[in-house]
Amino acid sequence: MKKVRTIFLSDIHLGTRACQADRLLSFLREHDAEYVYLLGDIIDFWSLGRAIYWPPDHNTFIQKMLKRARHGARVVFVPGNHDEALREYAGTQFGDIEVVRDAVHTTADGRRLLLMHGDEFDQVTRHHRWVAVLGDMSYSLLLRLNALLSWIRRKLHRSGYWSLAGYAKRKVKGALDFIYGYEESVAHHVRQMGLDGVVCGHIHSAVIKDIGGVTYINCGDWVDSCTAIVEHGDGRLELVHWSSRDAECGVESDAEPSGAAAATLQPLSLVRGRDRELAPLLVEREG
Numbered sequence: 001m002k003k004v005r006t007i008f009l010s011d012i013h014l015g016t017r018a019c020q021a022d023r024l025l026s027f028l029r030e031h032d033a034e035y036v037y038l039l040g041d042i043i044d045f046w047s048l049g050r051a052i053y054w055p056p057d058h059n060t061f062i063q064k065m066l067k068r069a070r071h072g073a074r075v076v077f078v079p080g081n082h083d084e085a086l087r088e089y090a091g092t093q094f095g096d097i098e099v100v101r102d103a104v105h106t107t108a109d110g111r112r113l114l115l116m117h118g119d120e121f122d123q124v125t126r127h128h129r130w131v132a133v134l135g136d137m138s139y140s141l142l143l144r145l146n147a148l149l150s151w152i153r154r155k156l157h158r159s160g161y162w163s164l165a166g167y168a169k170r171k172v173k174g175a176l177d178f179i180y181g182y183e184e185s186v187a188h189h190v191r192q193m194g195l196d197g198v199v200c201g202h203i204h205s206a207v208i209k210d211i212g213g214v215t216y217i218n219c220g221d222w223v224d225s226c227t228a229i230v231e232h233g234d235g236r237l238e239l240v241h242w243s244s245r246d247a248e249c250g251v252e253s254d255a256e257p258s259g260a261a262a263a264t265l266q267p268l269s270l271v272r273g274r275d276r277e278l279a280p281l282l283v284e285r286e287g
């Protein structure tokens, strides 16, 4: 097991068929951390409201988090919009897991990062909730088609993972504008707060980048891209793609990759990581 200082996860969407809990558990088996931040949309109550789906894997994840918190890791949960019902529990604890509305994490090298889910910077969710729900349902459909496509690819013995959802988002101009607008408004907010950066989620588009002097970091998701952010002991932040246990795993970093990290780089992950992809809402923005 690899010891890192911090693990940042978001948009796991437990309670949906699209949730890739098996891959997430495989990632967690290989990463131990002092801090674990769960940055929203961990449990998808919107989907559970439509139909109950709760396989053993999803329970295992919750149990693992409770266990890590009990054994001394600091586990912090920031609810998102799909688990917004839990926002009223901000300031309380669930087992040893702290529930907060947002927080600031100081990295080992002294950078102060705002932690939030980030849906308040999404104009669609904020002002047109029904549009967001509609977008959520079409996204679910897309992910199901994606699963079917992966199955067909496996039957045809085609290697690798190709994401229909990712492809659609790269091709739909509205989705790209949406991601760009979101990143800019989050970065603007963080700059005004006088912080060094932000770690958020919500738009399912994992990245570590500089936007006008602040570090913008998005964890991505565990329904399609299977990405996490880790902080190493020296404060270096890294985007980890965990597409499957022994293949397709890759990393990107905000510093030069170390020897070990460089050895796990895979072309697919590099290509996918560089593309802007995976916004949950394939809808045009109004206004």
Ligand SMILES: [Mn+2]
Pocket (backbone or CB within 6 Å): 040, 041, 080, 081, 082, 117, 119, 201, 202, 203
């Ligand atoms: Mn969200």
